[in-house]
Amino acid sequence: MAKAKKTKKQVAQKAHSIVHGKDHDGAIRRTLIVEVEKLQGLKNPVLIEGLPGIGFVGKLAAEYMVETLKARKVAEIYSHHFPHQVLMEKDGTLKMLKNEIHLYKDPKKKRDLLLLIGDVQPASPEAQYEVINCILDYMSTNGINDVITLGGYSTGKMTEKPKVFAAVSDVSEIKNYKNIGVVFGETEGSIIGAAGLLIGLGKMRGVKGVCFMGETHGSYIDHRAAQRMIEILSKLLGLKIDTSKLTEKAKESEKIIRKIEEETNKAKQAMQPSEPVRPSELTYIR
Amino acid sequence: MAKAKKTKKQVAQKAHSIVHGKDHDGAIRRTLIVEVEKLQGLKNPVLIEGLPGIGFVGKLAAEYMVETLKARKVAEIYSHHFPHQVLMEKDGTLKMLKNEIHLYKDPKKKRDLLLLIGDVQPASPEAQYEVINCILDYMSTNGINDVITLGGYSTGKMTEKPKVFAAVSDVSEIKNYKNIGVVFGETEGSIIGAAGLLIGLGKMRGVKGVCFMGETHGSYIDHRAAQRMIEILSKLLGLKIDTSKLTEKAKESEKIIRKIEEETNKAKQAMQPSEPVRPSELTYIR
Amino acid sequence: MAKAKKTKKQVAQKAHSIVHGKDHDGAIRRTLIVEVEKLQGLKNPVLIEGLPGIGFVGKLAAEYMVETLKARKVAEIYSHHFPHQVLMEKDGTLKMLKNEIHLYKDPKKKRDLLLLIGDVQPASPEAQYEVINCILDYMSTNGINDVITLGGYSTGKMTEKPKVFAAVSDVSEIKNYKNIGVVFGETEGSIIGAAGLLIGLGKMRGVKGVCFMGETHGSYIDHRAAQRMIEILSKLLGLKIDTSKLTEKAKESEKIIRKIEEETNKAKQAMQPSEPVRPSELTYIR
């Protein structure tokens, strides 16, 4: 497979777009990256993905990093493939579901970080391919050729000291990660969604990638796995991140999610036994 | 995010269309707004959405208003994303599933109302985005920059005096609603479908919006919540609407819906245990 | 809504095509009507739809008519929306799933019949809209402005003398059907699939339609309801069709379908408890 070069023709037309906020009419008809700020003068940049997934390990870690490192939002990602919902915020406003890219400019000018976080991942293959390709186009446009994806590896067991497992796009990369305590060869199966596709589709376009997977039970929001993930990333990227508030934050998240869960169940119960039937559900003949 | 301006380029081609009835060949191949009448000389217009949802609160309220205010139909909305069914009417005819927009011209020339009602909402994210964008295009074309969406907020409990909760697109709007008895800050989670997306997608295009949610059990058609909703809307819009017939109407609706429900269940039972297998369901090899 | 006129512009590009067999390269990439024979000199034609549905009433009736009237195939309908399967024929060959249109030229030159029969109906709204629009385009091209759709109306009860219920596109048509023994006003709910959409979408394009629904249990293949349906159609169309072989044919069909059902269940049982897991089903992280 040839590496991505600008001169090579695109095989299929892109269904998505990247547009700067001030040039955009605001309509979200397809998948769309809306730039808040043009990226400029990046130093050896790497994109770190932490979208929702098993144990919320990646999301917790990446969002904590965004906050702690005071990264600033440079882009928003919208898609007609995201669930047709809006979130009720505490302040009484409504918020579109979206993903975001935040920039952390390395003060040592060694390696700038782009952090991809968000509310959701799309649910179908076609939607995932579209959104991931859109992100890879954004990376390509901005000269970002490295990606680190964060996820959870579900074991069904609680563990005191969770490991961080990994898988890479290129076998020669393994040595770079082993010496920071990342574990290879103890995972099997497949990686679903952005954490996998960013590596897989990225590799074909010349992007080098590693997926870090925090060992986790799978049924719980796991701040401990997220903490361990941040430690590994700090070692890798030469960052100093105080993870002490993560425990607290994770507990808070857990409380909210539990609450939401209860109410969702209540809502489900309320809606199922004798839900008002819409005319559209009648099916006498066909 | 920039506000919607005509001069800004559309990022993706529209998959839907708005066409005047007399220019339309009648074929429904995509999502389509068919204008019965061109809107002209609107005074400070606002669109009020009341499509089917939890407790049928929004639908009951909006349809009652259409009837009581003698609003006239100005547009019909069809979509290949609506269920592939037609409704059997009492008079022996069949009716396409559709949404409709009705116009109430304010006799005091203060604020004209556009009421969006209908049989169904589409079921997938992509379909919802398409239909809502089509409606927002219609609003934009006709200079309608405000939207009120009506829904139910499911609590799983019966309540004597249901509240009307609200969420807004812009925090500065809250004060305008608090003083008419609308409650903020007691809801959480997300708003699904048109009631949420019209606000969320609308905001990005410069539309100001509020979603009113009638407190309701969630398992029943709730005329009381609808009644309360109309009272709030009357206060907000300076209307005088006698809601006495709503109770009656809601009971009637409930009877019909219960009947339909029974028969749907009968039909489901009839079709599931030993449903005739179609050739297409055989799956010996693959 | 304006009636269909050739001069009015199509609102959306057609996703399907009608092509003559000899001009077609054979590739089925979309929904496609392949003409075996160009229709010419039709006398007051009407299309009768009898695709699979509740109790197989419509399918049984229409296929029996095709056979008895020695109607000849004039078109085949293929679609990428039909299930991705092929049927094993008794002679050892494989057959694509398709729909077919058969022509019965009225020897009395009063009313020619086009009979629409087939293996399947598509399962999603978008697919149904596409296929039905394709058929309506075929009708429009060939000057066919009337449609009769055949279905079953599920009551969950066995009945000795099944009625034929009906619903029409235009209320003024009811009188034409009442006097041949068709029953109006005893059905409610909705009509799913081709039997409903051909009427609903057809009406908007100027096609007059009636849907006949054979009263049936819903769980069984019902040759009696089909027999009654043919009697009604014979009266309406002035045909003489001996239905004595239908009983026999229906029994045969039932035997085959029962057999298939048994084996499907066997296959399902075989595949579910310990079905070999494909690599694609592993979901450790996301």
Added chain:
Amino acid sequence: MAKAKKTKKQVAQKAHSIVHGKDHDGAIRRTLIVEVEKLQGLKNPVLIEGLPGIGFVGKLAAEYMVETLKARKVAEIYSHHFPHQVLMEKDGTLKMLKNEIHLYKDPKKKRDLLLLIGDVQPASPEAQYEVINCILDYMSTNGINDVITLGGYSTGKMTEKPKVFAAVSDVSEIKNYKNIGVVFGETEGSIIGAAGLLIGLGKMRGVKGVCFMGETHGSYIDHRAAQRMIEILSKLLGLKIDTSKLTEKAKESEKIIRKIEEETNKAKQAMQPSEPVRPSELTYIR
């Protein structure tokens, strides 16, 4: 139906592409065949399909042939319709899900084989039609007019000496297969996926095809049925393939698949009872 000729116009635009690796920018936005090597000077070629299916019979047989015959990879097939996952390899790398075509040049210059193998088949009608049409285009471009598809025929019973059943695109072909021990007339129902559609869609484009179905229980990976399949293929194609290692290989595969299955179940259990709820799953109002 007319046979496929280059001069006839394509009815619908192709949604997929065939591109040579060195001309490809690497982006997988649609269904795509990426050629590793241009096919040249093929002798009477036939494509043999062995993708995952019932009992893994076809996959086992075809992959064993690729290995034993030392066939070389000439093309890779990617699709946005394949599951949005990547596989974790034993060496610590990640692998995109794909299909592959391998070429076996017949040393006797009688009949070259193209073997189609892979990780997955797409799950929806539209996706299957697209991928199969892409493969048929590839065959057509390379003058490959014959296809043999391999599958399993589920009986729900264990059998000592599994038969190989068959179905063909053209009845005149049956005699060619009967005398090598293939059984006709003992199967019924339908064939799902590539094994069926390659024959069905191929026939319409002038491709002659046969589907071999190994008699199998359906719940187990069946190396015995695969062994028998290879014997039949060897007879048909004049090959000498030692199947002794297949037993061993199948056992190995079974072990891995069982392991995967266990862990999948574990993962499912872990994720279902108290899975962390994502914000997008809340459904209070709509």
